[in-house]
Each structure stands twice: as structure tokens, then as C-alpha cells.
Amino acid sequence: MAAGLIAVSTVHSGIPELIQDLKTGFLAPERDVSTLAGKLAWVAEHPKECEAVALAARRKVEEEFNADALNERFAQIVTHLAALG
Structure with missing residues (x-):
């Protein structure tokens, strides 16, 4: 998905x-x-x-699963908690 390719998988875990079926990829029951x-x-x-599904998938990965953004948010949370005492 991050590479802009179509993902086809099963509904698992x-x-x-x-992957949202028909929106960011395609899902089938296990x-x-x-x-x-x-x-x-x-x-x-x-x-x-x-093409539209692949673009939506890439956007979802960039927006919600970006390691740099997630690490930065985690660091903010830890800093905030440390300041609390």
C-alpha cells in the first residue's frame, strides 16, 4: 500500500x-x-x-501509519507524562 500498489487480503486480526474493502484495498473473509x-x-x-483505490491506500498509510509521525507523537506523550511527575 505504501508503494501505491493494490492490497488484496483476508479479514484477519x-x-x-x-484495508477498507473497496476503499483502500480488497478484503475477503478468511x-x-x-x-x-x-x-x-x-x-x-x-x-x-x-488506481483510485491504490491512491487512497497510499494516503491512508502516509497519514495514519507514518513511522516518523507516530514516533514523534509517542515522544510528545512520554515528555508530557514525564513532566507530570
Whole structure:
């Protein structure tokens, strides 16, 4: 997703936190091979439609999963807590 590529996965653990079906990627229920295959086939057959999904995915990663921003926010929290005593 960070590279601007389409992500196709299953609904497992924290994956739906990052991938929103049809918005930032494509999700299928776990162990649902036919749905997963259908999503993969759709992606292969609709590259133009996938461009907007790939761009939205990259934006989501940049905005919500940026390591530098998350580290800076963590440092602010630690500094604040240390100042409290």
C-alpha cells in the first residue's frame, strides 16, 4: 500500500484496520477461496478502477501509519507524562 500498489487480503486480526474493502484495498473473509479469487480476478481485469483505490491506500498509510509521525507523537506523550511527575 505504501508503494501505491493494490492490497488484496483476508479479514484477519488487524488487517481491516488498514484495508477498507473497496476503499483502500480488497478484503475477503478468511478461508473463502472463491471470494478471494474473485477479488483478485476483478483487480486484474480493472486496472483503471484500481488506481483510485491504490491512491487512497497510499494516503491512508502516509497519514495514519507514518513511522516518523507516530514516533514523534509517542515522544510528545512520554515528555508530557514525564513532566507530570
